[in-house]
Amino acid sequence: MSAIQSNLTDSTPTEEDVLLSVEDLCVNFLTEQGALPAVDGVSFAIKRGRTLALVGESGCGKSVTGYAILRLVPRPGRIVRGRIVLSSRRAGVIDLTGLREDDGRLYQLRGGLVSMIFQEPMTALSPVHTVGGQISEALRLHRGMTAAEARPAGVDLLRKVGLAAPERRFDHYPHELSGGMRQRAIIAMALASNPELLIADEPTTALDVTTQAQILGLIKSLQRDLGCAVLLITHDFGVVAQMADDVAVMYLGRVVERGRVRDVLRHPRHPYTQGLLRSLPGANAGGRLAAIPGAVPSLTAVPGGCGFHPRCPQAQAGRCDRGGAPVLRLLAPDHAAACVRAEELDACQARERGLP
Amino acid sequence: MKNGDPLPGAATFPAGVTEPLLRVRHLSKEFPIRSRGLLRRTVGTVQAVNDLSFDLYPGETVGLVGESGSGKTTAARCIVRALAPSAGEILFRTNGRTVDLARLSDRALQPLRPALQLIFQDPFSSLNPRLTVGQIIGEPLVIHRLARGSELDDRVDDMLLRIGLKPEHRTRYPHAFSGGQRQRIGIARALIMHPSLIVADEAVSALDVSVQAQVLNLLKDLQQEFNLTCLLVAHNLEVVRHVCDRVAVMYAGRIVELAETAALFENPRHPYTRALHSAVPRPDPDQRMNCGLAGDAADPGHLPSGCAFHPRCPECFAPCAQNRPELTDDQPLVRTAGAAPEHLVACHLRDGRDAGLPGGVRG
Secondary structure (H helix, E strand, C coil), X not given: CHHHHHHHHHHCCCHHHEEEEEEEEEEEEEECCEEEEEEEEEEEEEECCCEEEEEXXXXXXXXXHHHHHCCCCCCCEEEEEEEEEEEECCCEEEEHHHCCCCCHHHHHHECCCEEEECCCHHHHCCCCCCHHHXXXXXXXXXXXCCHHHHHXXXXXXXXXXXXXXXXXXXXXXXHHCCHHHHHHHHHHHHHCCCCCEEEEECCCXXXXXXXXXXXXXXXXXXXXXHCCEEEEEECCHHHHHXXXXXXXXXXXXXXXXXXXXXXXXXXXXCHHHHHHHHCCCCCCCCCCCCCCCCCCCCHHHCCCCCCCHHHCCCCCCCCCCCCCCCCCEEEECCEEECCCCHHHHHHHHHHHHHCC | CCCCCCCCCCCCCCCCCCCCCEEEEEXXXXXXXXXXXXXXXXXXXXXXXXXXXXXXXXXXXXXEECCCCCCXXXXXXXXXXXXXXXXXXXXXXECCEEEECCCCCHHHHHHHHHHEEEECCCCCCCCCCCCCHHXXXXXXXHHCCCCCHHHXXXXXXXXXXXXXXXXXXXXXXXXXCCHHHHXXXXXXXXXXXXXXXXXXXXXXXXXXXXXXXXXXXXXXXXXXXXXXXXXXXXXXXXXXXXHCCEEEEEECCEEEEEEEHHHHHHXXXXXXXXXXXXXXXXXXXXXXXXXXXXXXXXXXXXXXXXXXXXXXXCCCCHHHHCCCCCCEECCCCCCCCCCCCCCEECCHHHXXXXXXXXXXXXX
8 A cells, every 4th residue: 555655656746736646446336246346446646737548458447437536436336445636726625535425516526627528429418408408508507607608608619629510510419410429519518617637438439440530639639728637548558559648557446557658558567468468459460369368357256466367477376376466566767567576577578679 | 244244343362262252243232211100101212332342262351341331231241141132143152053142032041041150249139148058059050950969069069169168168148258258159159050151240349459369369260270251340450450361441332442451551542441541549659640531421321422432532633523433453454364462442543633634634
């Protein structure tokens, strides 16, 4: 625990820069099989104006972490430990985990200081209200506008996100828009409140590759204009490389590697990150893919020691399968991994690279 | 159009193999748009697949890529006759004779079904939750009365081992398996009939990266073992690049480019292929993706005139809005028949910018 915190302060030189800090977050899902640790001791910080990517396979807890920040963990999930602190410029420092369910600041937070873009644009929009009506609602609630003021502001937002004929689109229903246009409308809605943090949960997974490129480009340019920070939740290392400044790789509810995008992608230190990057098609066309053996274990049977050890090609009996899960350790400036063998593996790989 | 007459689009690949397993000629599929209310009159049509022609040679894997709505899934379903095509021929070689799948009745198709198998995208909805894995994998054999009793059990066990599961998994239900394992079960169900043609519709799209790699490796091994011919429908270009021998790129129901995989990725000729290629986000922060392609995919109900891609095309020039370019070899003069695999492209740029314009002013 103390190791994690010291790492956090190491990677965040000035406290003022940090917009959101998550410390030792634990979310359990209380089921018939007992309490399942969907998120198990996650710590990270997002600096103002920067993009942090949470990346991992399905079930690694990346989305639950995103929901926890908005205090929207679905039942039977519960935040059982940890602190989430938002250092807002507009509303001051808020300890999100300490807020009661009926606290007014929670409403100021959700869709206000922190907005969220969801994966499926059709389910995130109400089918019985016009696009404009839904954007106006956010403007009226969070910016205190009247209905008359909200219309031109909403049209303006739609124009900003690149919708053609925004005056006409304002009165359209979601089903009249294509998938890409819907996602643009959702982004307009998320930005209506001028958020300080934008959480994007797989924002382009349901979209075609050309539309994905448009939407990612849009999020990036809007972020530059508005200066908000982005928490990007994705399973796609391609999206991470194109969008994020920093990345945290998650496996079984824990962050196993954290650092700057370039460092992590070029020089991954955790065997899981290395395995994920190697299993991408395109790495070696035509040959066999270097798949990670086995499957992600169920949360009802998380392996002891390092959760990844049964699938890890570098696992050593007696070291990796004993005790608690390894803690994140700082291995280089701004680059941490939770692997007990990180240093020796790195030395070994450096030797291999050195050989002709 | 007579059965199997040679077409400009009939590829000469691969060398040495004379007869394709499957020849698709001028395949089209229309869906009616019906009016609301009781009468449900047809008020228009959606041209989902439009004049598709290509060959599949024994043992090769051909990728069909495109955005959603490009007609790739509809084309694949027509080929295995999960849908009835509106027009065209699907010439399938089986037991030394050639049959036109497009014209056969459902009853006449019945004995051919084992040779044509589908692998579905969603490993959760494509397996019956009330059947055990053994029943799911063995069901095709039971339906076609090809095996029973202990022989059935043996063949199911053998298939389970080949896909990396154990014989004792036979009595479990699909919910006890992970997504990757379920997709393996779907593959086993298709392969137990020893098909000659597999159509895999986004077979790995729903899987996580690490598991996707396992299933792709498995497919590749099984393909070699059974000498399978595969038509892989996918939207992920990297997957297609990894697995396929040749790739056909579809836009608005038509093939716009068809070439060997390496040629298509290293030297894409159609602006749409180039746009698709450059829009893929690569896991390298120094290789920036291109967000250049504007607009939405063409609506198959209201196709633009000329080349359907012209409203989005960064290289659009005068003839593009008027004439639809034919799918032909990009270098017909240079290439002599059979010398090199063809690289087919449907774009006016092939003839040069000057060719379409009187006076030849460069755009």
